[in-house]
Amino acid sequence: MIxxxxxxxxxxVIAGSYGCANNSYNxxxxxxxxxxxxxxxxxxxxxxxxxTISLLYGNALALQSAKTGIQDKGELFELVTFKQADNKYWYxxxxxxxxxxxxxxxxxxxxxxxxxxxYKILQGQVPGDADARIKSIIxxxxxxxx
Amino acid sequence: MVSSKKLKRLWPxxxxxxxxxxxxxxxxxxxxxxxxxxxxxxxxEVTKIFRKxxxxxxxxxxxxxxxxxxxxxxxxxNHDVEEGRSRFNFSTFDTLSATDQQVRLWEMxxxxxxxxxxxxxxxxxxxxxxxxxxxxxxxxxYVVSISPTKYHDSTQxxxxxxxxxxxxxxxxxxxxxxxAPNGVRFIPDYKNWEVISTTSRFDNxxxxxxxxxxVTVNAIRNGRIKPFPDGAAIVKVVYNIIEEKNGEVHxxxxxxxxxxxxxxxxxPESKGWGFGKFNGTGxxxxxxxxxxxxxCYNCHKIADETGYVFSIPLENKDLK
Numbered sequence: 001m002i003x004x005x006x007x008x009x010x011x012x013v014i015a016g017s018y019g020c021a022n023n024s025y026n027x028x029x030x031x032x033x034x035x036x037x038x039x040x041x042x043x044x045x046x047x048x049x050x051x052t053i054s055l056l057y058g059n060a061l062a063l064q065s066a067k068t069g070i071q072d073k074g075e076l077f078e079l080v081t082f083k084q085a086d087n088k089y090w091y092x093x094x095x096x097x098x099x100x101x102x103x104x105x106x107x108x109x110x111x112x113x114x115x116x117x118x119y120k121i122l123q124g125q126v127p128g129d130a131d132a133r134i135k136s137i138i139x140x141x142x143x144x145x146x
Numbered sequence: 147m148v149s150s151k152k153l154k155r156l157w158p159x160x161x162x163x164x165x166x167x168x169x170x171x172x173x174x175x176x177x178x179x180x181x182x183x184x185x186x187x188x189x190x191e192v193t194k195i196f197r198k199x200x201x202x203x204x205x206x207x208x209x210x211x212x213x214x215x216x217x218x219x220x221x222x223x224n225h226d227v228e229e230g231r232s233r234f235n236f237s238t239f240d241t242l243s244a245t246d247q248q249v250r251l252w253e254m255x256x257x258x259x260x261x262x263x264x265x266x267x268x269x270x271x272x273x274x275x276x277x278x279x280x281x282x283x284x285x286x287x288y289v290v291s292i293s294p295t296k297y298h299d300s301t302q303x304x305x306x307x308x309x310x311x312x313x314x315x316x317x318x319x320x321x322x323x324x325x326a327p328n329g330v331r332f333i334p335d336y337k338n339w340e341v342i343s344t345t346s347r348f349d350n351x352x353x354x355x356x357x358x359x360x361v362t363v364n365a366i367r368n369g370r371i372k373p374f375p376d377g378a379a380i381v382k383v384v385y386n387i388i389e390e391k392n393g394e395v396h397x398x399x400x401x402x403x404x405x406x407x408x409x410x411x412x413x414p415e416s417k418g419w420g421f422g423k424f425n426g427t428g429x430x431x432x433x434x435x436x437x438x439x440x441x442c443y444n445c446h447k448i449a450d451e452t453g454y455v456f457s458i459p460l461e462n463k464d465l466k
Contacts, residue, residue: 045394
């Protein structure tokens with residue numbers, strides 16, 4: 001009986017350590033597809049000096065305002081800035097690497113029915129104050145998606 | 147020691163083998179060299195590298211060693227030279243448009259970087275054809291030099307501006323679904339898929355927003371990309387770029403849409419991938435015949451480690 005218990009314990013330890021080793025291997029080999037929770041891409045841009053590459057997502061209202069330039073309440077913008085990485089299989093191309101920062105902007109109507117914006121950094125650090133960031137982010141025009 | 151009896155038995159076999167080896171020498175005509183009419187126009191240090199590593203298969207100036215002329219080795223050589231010349235030929239390279247030359251040259255460099263070219267089977271017997279690190283650097287610098295950046299390009303700015311007016315009108319939806327010559331259809335629904343990556347390129351001065359359908363995204367998240375499952379589809383939306391001296395790169399006008407769909411039964415000769423390219427806002431299908439699929443696949447072979455897809459997210463271990 002005791003032998004059985006020891007055997008079971010040894011088996012658990014082996015299985016556990018194998019599981020750990022296996023997990024760390026798998027985690028390193030895993031690839032993350034950024035989850036934008038259903039938001040649509042408005043545009044993408046990059047900065048070769050800062051070595052960043054960005055995707056600006058938005059809800060339907062944000063996408064609409066990025067097309068027309070007319071702001072409305074209820075818009076949601078999410079700017080994801082990635083570190084720029086070399087594309088392993090194509091010299092001549094950069095690709096998005098690790099997420100560096102995530103910024104969120106929402107629009108609402110004030111008492112006087114003027115459209116105003118709230119700004120929040122969800123991840124990382126971004127230079128520039130909130131007003132400058134809002135102005136910059138909402139100024140992007142939508143890409144053409146035929 | 148081999149007994150004389152055994153030797154006697156071996157004689158007929160050796161005789162038959164000799165007859166066979168001699169006979170097969172007449173089966174195929176050895177590689178013929180044509181004329182060099184429009185040779186590649188590049189600096190000497192670059193052409194020197196091409197001559198030593200590529201010319202035997204990719205030009206009309208194939209130099210054969212004696213063993214290259216002996217069947218069955220000559221059959222393999224014939225096949226490689228025929229295939230090589232059909233992809234691109236340095237002896238007639240200057241007949242290609244400047245853009246096509248650029249595309250080919252970047253492909254060459256990437257084939258070399260991936261260790262796919264020159265072929266291992268070739269360099270094993272032709273040691274001098276192996277590329278050194280210095281050779282690769284020379285080639286990398288050369289392709290960058292022929293693809294210069296035009297900062298704040300007024301032509302790009304103007305076409306992007308004009309396109310914005312059309313976006314404002316909201317009149318960009320196409321009613322008829324274009325189809326590529328290999329049967330790959332344009333997929334308007336890509337806009338509702340997830341974005342798998344975005345790329346910014348200094349080879350052809352474009353950028354891409356790359357979408358994957360559910361099958362693709364699940365395959366990437368679960369590490370099942372070698373091979374990608376049937377039903378996977380990828381849409382790359384390509385834009386020109388406007389590059390500024392301060393490093394900023396903004397999207398310019400829309401350029402084309404490229405599609406990859408995975409269907410093992412329909413596209414068995416390209417590892418199951420069917421390619422499509424639709425140019426301009428009119429989404430004009432690229433390619434005269436279905437044969438363009440092979441051209442796409444040949445280049446995508448570089449990315450065999452990632453299921454023949456170039457731009458999937460990096461592995462976590464490579465995120466810095």
